[in-house]
Amino acid sequence: MVAFLPSDANEVAELVRHAAASGIRLTVQGHGTKADIGAASENGAICDVTGIAGVVDYDPAELVLTVRPGTPLAEVEALLAANGQMLAFEPWDLTRSSGPGATIGGMVAAGLAGPRRVTRGSVRDHLLGFAAVSGRGERFVAGGKVVKNVTGYDLSKLMCGSWGRLAVLTELTLKVLPAPPLMRTLAIFGLEAATARLAMAKALGSRADVAAAAYLPGSGECPSRVLLRLEGIAPSIAARIDILAQALSDVELADMEDGNGEWGAVAGLSSLAGASQLWRIVLPARAMPELGQMLDAHGAAWLADWAGGLVWTGWTGEPAPIRAYAESAGGHAMLVRADGETRARIPTFHPQSAGIVRLEARVRRAFDPAGVFETGRFGDGHAD
């Protein structure tokens, strides 16, 4: 595919206007680490934003970072870490340890967050404002560069998880937070999914201020484990371990120290690394054990994050059973990894009700009337 490498927002605007006028579809891309999510698009061109990079403004005491989309996520994280701060939602990036890693623009466009999402919010809770070029080829801004703002519609929320279907982001302003000086992880071994879910619910419902909770089912010799992460200063963590021990007095809590390896395995999905297909199922945590049973019955490997509210699985069967289950539980299932033929056949996003499909189409058309960003990657033709 042809790729364009605009060097600033004006060049993006010119490119989009040209594409709209000549019927070219544009795939917006950073490092392309998520390019294999969604159906492969046959035609069109790539709008590569890696040339629009760099930190625009960062004042740690303001808790605000303004950055251009092509900036590598790793670079942003290193800058924040050097100032004792972080992106609190733990950006999700499977390519973190192998290859270039995601760009911050791609991270926002995908809107996917890691383990801490269950208590600290997602990307959408931390994007304060942005500048972008819509499908109309116009530069526009929304939101602001301060941590508290309700001026105008909150278009930042729409951009997170829009997967390049509304606009090309050209500048992002994110809320950043102090990084905890210490992490401590406690594990409970050998629980079934149902008791694990309850233990995680008790932990999150306690005053221990648990930052993250995950469940890894047992396999072979390896017993299942619940992971509970505490973050903060030493005296606080010590006090909260006592609170947790009281809330979970019927089980034994094992000290895993900082648990970095464990959480790396959860966020990096290492137990699913070899799976030819990867599904991401978001659902009320209450439904996790039953879904787990269903996956076990089919021999599909899985793990649960967000106290059970997120299940990753290497399910390779037809999508219908897991999509039907997720939907009946009030959740949804996204196909994250599969071969090209499967991705062409099975929609990436969970099919939604007719009313939502129509409303989404109208919102997309509001930003992109000519369909410049409708590459077919997400099966998103106009519905009405």
Place this chain on the structure above:
Amino acid sequence: MGWVSNMSICMPEPDSAVLARRNEIIAAMRMIIPGEGVISDPVALKAYESDGLTAYRQMPLVVTLPETTEQVSRILSWCHANGVKVVPRGSGTSLSGGALPLADAVLLGMAKFNRIFDIDYEERIVVAQPGVTNLAITRAVEAEGFYYAPDPSSQIACSIGGNVAENSGGVHCLKYGLTTNNVLGVEIVLIDGEVLRLGGRALDPAGLDLLGVVVGSEGLLGVVTEVTLRVLPAPETARALLIGFPTMEGAGQCVGDVIGAGIIPAGMEMMDRKAIHAAEAFVNVGYPLNVEALLIVELDGPEAECEHFAGEVERIAAANGAVSCRTSQSEAERLSFWAGRKAAFPAVGRLAPDYYCMDGTIPRRCLPQVLERIEALSKKNGLAVANVFHAGDGNLHPLILYDANIPGELDKAEAFGNDILRLCVEVGGVLTGEHGVGVEKRDLMPEMFTDIDLAHQQRIKCAFDPELLLNPGKVFPTLHRCAELGRMHVRNGQLPHPDLPRF
């Protein structure tokens, strides 16, 4: 579309054809809501002529008080089919005129939607109708040790539905977020009567985050009929520090240094000399009167954590020249620290017959410069101002003192307020941190956004409500027709860098 002048703000010109059909509209509403749920008597209508922004008043055409989603759907569907505008209203506590009626619109009051449907402690979720008050959510779960974090100062009265419309904040939002960060899902009725669910009990949306844009949309996109909220375990302890500074700069630097030290307090409030004196005279809680700035820093969490951070904050305060510092030793003392701050608005209200509360946010580093210029504007306008801030997130609430009985003084107060908001934008801040745009800041939107920016926002409105029937005249300074906004003018331009292909 035309505007008519109504008080000092212009609202869309009432449609005389709609006004002429008033009886027919009332009859149609009575067909949908039997009994006392339709109010048309002028005396009873009077109660709805204003919201929390009482400077602006307008009698509604008719008030409807539906009790079911189906009734809301039928009202909206009828109004849509008949080209009648609708203004939604929660408890009517908006400080930006979000629920200001229109002469030719049906006012849709949601007060009867007052039930809590479900409390799920295991998943820490409450499902409630939109008319339930903010505080009632916390009251419903506190026996089990939970609470709902966003706490706007009107929390006794304001409704959860109104909180969703305005994306309400409160003193704890630096640490716990605004409404948008604590809502998981809504049931919403669109203007054509269609009932949709956005979000639910799961954490992420399946597609576009439509819920995210509905929260804070000020009643312009749809009418919310059910809300799913997250509640949190109440912290074990809360400690507050009351710190006095001889200068505003010292207090401002202290705030920055606390955050710089990695501490995110549950609340961090600042008051200037005028506000301190007014509050102390009102509640008598022992605020120091010999200081220029007073800071309340609240820490919450386990006792050990509060203890540790209280020491840190004390040290940082001393390093920034604090002349007094008290740490609460009991719950009663903590509440007394807050009593003055919470009474600041009524207390300042005693200094003058009227006050006008502003709501801009600025980058905190600009605080000294902004305060200096507010003081200069105060002199220029001949009106006094008292300042209270949510200091942690830079959200300013300057209170402009005036007397509406003196001719021209309201106009002067508004002009002063507008100057303050322009100043907020000029230093990199925003027009409103938590009160909303409504009618109040509508005409200032171009200070912050270009026509193109605003058109991108208004096209969202068009996606939800193409005939602009829901709450028109709020948020947007110009009423562009959707057809006009939808046009795309494509220049058949040449590609700037035709030889850029890389692969």
